[in-house]
Amino acid sequence: MGAAIMNILKLMPKAELHIHLDGSVRPDTIISLAKEEGLMLPVIDPNELRPYLHASEQCSSLTEYLSKFQLPLQCLQSAESLRRVAYELVEDAHRDHVKYMEIRFAPLLHMEKGLTVEEIISHVLAGTDEAERKLGTTTRLIIICLRSHPVNKNLKVVHAASAFIGKGVVGMDLAGDEVSYPPEIHRKVFEQAHDYGLPITIHAGEAADANNIDESIRHLHAARIGHGVRLQDDAALMQWVKDHHIVLEMCPSSNVQTKAVESWSDHPIKEYFDQGIRVTVNTDNLTVSGTTLTKEYERLMEIHDFSTAQFAEMNLYALQASFLENPEKLRLLNYFREEYETMGLLPK
Ligand SMILES: O=c1[nH]cnc2c1ncn2[C@@H]1O[C@H](CO)[C@@H](O)[C@H]1O
Numbered sequence: 001m002g003a004a005i006m007n008i009l010k011l012m013p014k015a016e017l018h019i020h021l022d023g024s025v026r027p028d029t030i031i032s033l034a035k036e037e038g039l040m041l042p043v044i045d046p047n048e049l050r051p052y053l054h055a056s057e058q059c060s061s062l063t064e065y066l067s068k069f070q071l072p073l074q075c076l077q078s079a080e081s082l083r084r085v086a087y088e089l090v091e092d093a094h095r096d097h098v099k100y101m102e103i104r105f106a107p108l109l110h111m112e113k114g115l116t117v118e119e120i121i122s123h124v125l126a127g128t129d130e131a132e133r134k135l136g137t138t139t140r141l142i143i144i145c146l147r148s149h150p151v152n153k154n155l156k157v158v159h160a161a162s163a164f165i166g167k168g169v170v171g172m173d174l175a176g177d178e179v180s181y182p183p184e185i186h187r188k189v190f191e192q193a194h195d196y197g198l199p200i201t202i203h204a205g206e207a208a209d210a211n212n213i214d215e216s217i218r219h220l221h222a223a224r225i226g227h228g229v230r231l232q233d234d235a236a237l238m239q240w241v242k243d244h245h246i247v248l249e250m251c252p253s254s255n256v257q258t259k260a261v262e263s264w265s266d267h268p269i270k271e272y273f274d275q276g277i278r279v280t281v282n283t284d285n286l287t288v289s290g291t292t293l294t295k296e297y298e299r300l301m302e303i304h305d306f307s308t309a310q311f312a313e314m315n316l317y318a319l320q321a322s323f324l325e326n327p328e329k330l331r332l333l334n335y336f337r338e339e340y341e342t343m344g345l346l347p348k
């Protein structure tokens with residue numbers, strides 16, 4: 001790939017719809033937070049710490065992938081650590097020319113030292129708001145319910161999140177171990193979120209089959225699907241997803257690591273795109289997946305032959321499907337279109 005193309009991939013304005021806060025903490029920050037909080041790390045050299053935080057392509061399953069969140073989560077139990085990592089994540093994305101991002105996290109995983117769900121959301125917002133003011137990156141939050149958590153606790157999370165509608169929280173998600181906990185367990189949780197007017201995206205068809213995508217759309221009110229790799233197994237559902245403009249948040253590196261796909265060349269993203277399904281490219285987790293949005297684009301270009309114009313198109317899909325409120329969404333769509341036009345990425 002030529003330097004000029006690599007430069008375009010880096011410089012083009014990008015939208016990121018699917019990125020987890022706890023999976024995107026800088027290794028150096030983990031070391032510094034562990035020191036501040038008096039936590040013992042298995043090793044102190046940042047390079048030696050990598051295997052504890054990063055899932056390589058040799059990772060065997062979603063379960064192994066999820067084990068990499070333990071260490072960062074231990075360091076994310078205080079107001080200041082939440083504010084700091086939220087700020088730094090926007091800073092890292094800003095360096096990658098991400099101009100709009102939806103950051104997601106599960107409040108129930110940050111309560112070990114007594115913070116409430118409301119406090120946790122406020123501290124993350126303090127970090128993203130500060131970053132938005134200083135760097136100009138528009139940032140919104142998606143609140144995650146974990147599949148393994150009881151319905152009554154997840155209902156409380158939804159209730160707490162609803163108080164932040166219009167104040168930075170734009171949606172709800174369901175994440176975690178898809179093999180052991182099918183989505184239907186949480187129908188009531190997402191019924192509640194829907195009633196509050198919170199838009200919904202659900203991790204589905206990643207480690208388990210296409211039925212979970214169907215269930216998430218039909219009964220959990222999902223407007224977007226996290227990953228959706230297994231959609232290819234159900235032709236009728238695929239047609240439905242295409243016709244109803246359900247957007248897929250695909251995360252290729254993560255999908256190879258969790259073994260949602262065997263390899264990069266087996267990834268269905270190009271096939272979906274060519275069939276007219278609205279796919280978007282995302283990182284999932286900067287640290288756990290060891291990637292950036294630009295790196296994802298580079299590999300997709302090398303292996304699946306995407307063009308720079310097709311990346312522009314997928315970014316416009318992402319913005320259109322974002323949970324951002326309207327005047328701001330239109331402003332960003334215009335900004336992206338103008339930039340792409342100047343860069344020669346849009347059909348004249
Ligand atoms: O790709 C994924 N699939 C399912 N769950 C995930 C993925 N990435 C992260 N998490 C889960 O979401 C939690 C909150 O951010 C993480 O702690 C992890 O358990």
Ligand SMILES: [Zn+2]
Binds near residue numbers: 020
């Ligand atoms: Zn995810």
